Amino acid sequence: MTITLVYKEGRSLKIVISSINMDLSSQIDPRFGRCNCFTLHDTEKDTYEFLDNTSIHQAHGAGIAAAQYVSELNAEVVLTGRLGPKALRVLNDSGIVGYKAEQGSLEEAVLAFKMNKLSKIDSPT
Amino acid sequence: MKIVVLSGKGGTGKTTVATNLSCVLKMDYVDCDVEEPNGHIFLKPQIQKVDDVKILNPMFDKDKCVSCGACVKACQFNALAKVLDGLTLFEELCHGCGTCSLVCKNGAISEVGRKIGTISIGHGFKSGKLNVGEPMGGPIISQLKILSKDDHVIYDSSPGTSCSVVKTLDGADYAVLVTEPTKFGLHDLKLAADLVKDMNIPFGIVVNRSIQETRMIDIFCEENQFKLLGKIPFSKEAAVLYSKGKLLIENEEYLQSFELLGQTIMNQIKGRDACGTRCN
Amino acid sequence: MLVELVVISGKGGTGKTTLTSSLAYLSHESFVKVDCDVDASNLHLMFGGQLVESKDFIGAKVATIDQNKCNACGACFEVCRYGAIDKGHIFKVNTLRCEGCGACRQVCLNLAISLIDETTGQTYISQSNKGFLSSADLLPGAEGSGKLVSDVRKKAKGIKSSKNYIIDGSPGTGCSVMASITGCDYSIIVTEPTYSGFEDFIRIKQLTEHFGIKTFVVINKFDINQDMTDKIEDYCKSNQLEVIGKIPFDSHVNEAINKGLPIVSFKLAPAGDAIISIWEKLNRKGVLI
Numbered sequence A: 001m002t003i004t005l006v007y008k009e010g011r012s013l014k015i016v017i018s019s020i021n022m023d024l025s026s027q028i029d030p031r032f033g034r035c036n037c038f039t040l041h042d043t044e045k046d047t048y049e050f051l052d053n054t055s056i057h058q059a060h061g062a063g064i065a066a067a068q069y070v071s072e073l074n075a076e077v078v079l080t081g082r083l084g085p086k087a088l089r090v091l092n093d094s095g096i097v098g099y100k101a102e103q104g105s106l107e108e109a110v111l112a113f114k115m116n117k118l119s120k121i122d123s124p125t
Numbered sequence B: 001m002k003i004v005v006l007s008g009k010g011g012t013g014k015t016t017v018a019t020n021l022s023c024v025l026k027m028d029y030v031d032c033d034v035e036e037p038n039g040h041i042f043l044k045p046q047i048q049k050v051d052d053v054k055i056l057n058p059m060f061d062k063d064k065c066v067s068c069g070a071c072v073k074a075c076q077f078n079a080l081a082k083v084l085d086g087l088t089l090f091e092e093l094c095h096g097c098g099t100c101s102l103v104c105k106n107g108a109i110s111e112v113g114r115k116i117g118t119i120s121i122g123h124g125f126k127s128g129k130l131n132v133g134e135p136m137g138g139p140i141i142s143q144l145k146i147l148s149k150d151d152h153v154i155y156d157s158s159p160g161t162s163c164s165v166v167k168t169l170d171g172a173d174y175a176v177l178v179t180e181p182t183k184f185g186l187h188d189l190k191l192a193a194d195l196v197k198d199m200n201i202p203f204g205i206v207v208n209r210s211i212q213e214t215r216m217i218d219i220f221c222e223e224n225q226f227k228l229l230g231k232i233p234f235s236k237e238a239a240v241l242y243s244k245g246k247l248l249i250e251n252e253e254y255l256q257s258f259e260l261l262g263q264t265i266m267n268q269i270k271g272r273d274a275c276g277t278r279c280n
Numbered sequence C: 001m002l003v004e005l006v007v008i009s010g011k012g013g014t015g016k017t018t019l020t021s022s023l024a025y026l027s028h029e030s031f032v033k034v035d036c037d038v039d040a041s042n043l044h045l046m047f048g049g050q051l052v053e054s055k056d057f058i059g060a061k062v063a064t065i066d067q068n069k070c071n072a073c074g075a076c077f078e079v080c081r082y083g084a085i086d087k088g089h090i091f092k093v094n095t096l097r098c099e100g101c102g103a104c105r106q107v108c109l110n111l112a113i114s115l116i117d118e119t120t121g122q123t124y125i126s127q128s129n130k131g132f133l134s135s136a137d138l139l140p141g142a143e144g145s146g147k148l149v150s151d152v153r154k155k156a157k158g159i160k161s162s163k164n165y166i167i168d169g170s171p172g173t174g175c176s177v178m179a180s181i182t183g184c185d186y187s188i189i190v191t192e193p194t195y196s197g198f199e200d201f202i203r204i205k206q207l208t209e210h211f212g213i214k215t216f217v218v219i220n221k222f223d224i225n226q227d228m229t230d231k232i233e234d235y236c237k238s239n240q241l242e243v244i245g246k247i248p249f250d251s252h253v254n255e256a257i258n259k260g261l262p263i264v265s266f267k268l269a270p271a272g273d274a275i276i277s278i279w280e281k282l283n284r285k286g287v288l289i
Helices: A062-072 A086-095 A105-116 B014-024 B039-043 B070-074 B098-105 B138-145 B165-170 B184-200 B216-224 B236-243 B251-270 C016-027 C075-079 C103-107 C145-157 C177-179 C195-211 C228-237 C252-258 C270-282
Strands: A016-020 A038-042 A047-052 A079-082 A097-100 B004-007 B028-031 B047-060 B078-082 B088-089 B109-122 B126-130 B152-155 B175-178 B202-210 B226-232 C006-008 C034-035 C050-065 C113-128 C131-138 C165-167 C188-192 C212-222 C244-245
Touching: A016 A105, A016 B184, A016 C075, A016 C145, A038 A062, A062 A086, A062 C075, A079 A105, A086 A097, A086 B078, A086 B088, A097 B098, A097 C188, B004 B014, B004 B165, B014 B028, B014 B039, B014 B152, B014 B175, B014 B202, B014 B251, B028 B039, B039 B126, B039 C195, B047 B088, B047 C195, B070 B078, B078 B098, B098 B109, B098 C103, B109 B138, B126 B138, B138 B165, B175 B184, B184 B202, B184 B216, B202 B216, B202 B251, B216 B226, B226 B251, C006 C016, C006 C177, C016 C165, C016 C188, C016 C212, C016 C270, C034 C145, C050 C131, C050 C145, C075 C103, C103 C113, C145 C165, C145 C177, C177 C195, C177 C212, C188 C195, C195 C212, C195 C252, C212 C228, C228 C244, C244 C270, C252 C270
Parallel strands: A016 A079, A079 A097, B004 B152, B004 B175, B028 B126, B028 B152, B175 B202, B202 B226, C006 C165, C006 C188, C034 C131, C034 C165, C188 C212, C212 C244
Antiparallel strands: A016 A038, A038 A047, B047 B109, B078 B088, B109 B126, C050 C113, C113 C131
């Protein structure tokens, strides 16, 4: 299944960003499955919500659990540094696209995504 | 009677001791080191049968599945994920426990066997082999134990003290701990001794590649009142025989060492010390 | 870009830790040492230093039966595929056999069964004049070695001053080894010229191919069987694998281990010289900078 997503201004989208801290000043956490926490950004309401990542404690399949969680949030986009093969598979099969953002602040990442400057994560890293 | 040969540290001579002992004691040999089985190299058995070992993985009936996600939630190993067109199974994480099919109220989950390895069977010989890329050898070890449950067996385990070793040790009458007279060997011997003590399995220690002057294992045994069963001396001859895939007992001196070791182990199991007098 | 180099062997006892400890000794203190041989971790015997952090590791869940709620119906016993329910006057969970799958909990109508976290090991970060070491101990017989290896690697990555990672992998080809090698940039397979060693080498090499890692080969104690060494080299040649070094049998190695020193710290030790050549080759190739 190939999905291409081009952001258009005004479009309502839920974006999840793997984050280090649970506040707006946070930097991106380049890991996905075992990142410190998730930030959920709603582009229509322009809100940021900070959520715990309980997948950290999983024995195996942290990436799978994290991807499932993101799917339950009804997010369509994930901004993160890298995605393992299992997480990537669950995200893709759930219709969610991952974009590569390894560092910088949350707002910088969201802005870069909206300007279509981030590249899609097509294969696992 | 079930004897298990194990070692904390890899490469100390588990397989050397297990294969040579099985010959002098005329007991069956079962190779439970399913990730790297080596016993066949030395015993050169004629294999009569090769069985597949399968693990049960879930299979989903899309017509009956209502996407409730109960199976995903119930799986303790994150082997299942709910996706757009149904369910994704990550086979390598699946333990074959059947929990998902238990929780499905719609009968949408059945189970299918997936091959993870093989068991080769010859006369007085069984060996398990896990397919490369498969993470869990446990089901193969369990199957080996079932196949040999009525026999007098020496089990060759994997190195270390992991769950594979525990599965091999489960139900053993006696454990033979193989070590080498080095700092690493001693450190790892302590781990192995802790394990067999926790499992309440009587045990003794064999020092392989023993060098006259090095007494660190002797001292350890004395301090802890562990039984030192015997020593297999280090020699270039032994190293050469081993490297060529030959049994050490082809050499007369080593044959005598192993016969004495075998007798000592049997006496220990029957509750007598080496001189034949009963002891506790 | 931080480089992760893992040393593995397939077969135990081929000299993996001997090589890793020497490479670690030769490396700059900013190189983090990672001991993924959690069943029998030995690197701390040489690089232990001061303990900086020690944490409980929860490796598994186990089922537990609340005797106040249990009515001995036996449903759990019927459903357990691991023989982990001891039945009788009292129903109990055999924690060594229990895999924490929760099937018993699903079928207990009295809600007498729960799954509880099991501490199965400890992770450690320690520091010596040779830099940081991330290691762990798994309780004998405990489950979760794969996850513990992942934890040890994750903790190593959390060390701020880290430059590169030298990882001592586990023996075998199962989940512990896979967790040791996944995501690494390079691997070195240490093998020995024996029939068992050769068979095990082929299997571990298949695993590195499965993971797509650039792999080098080191033949340890190569002079105990020159025919076998030739066979290994031929095999490597036909499979486009580079033999990056051959270490001769050297009685100083045991002496070094017993003194808690890496062999390269000994002068005039042939094995030490061979490892120094391997180290220099790795540097020339840009593997560890």
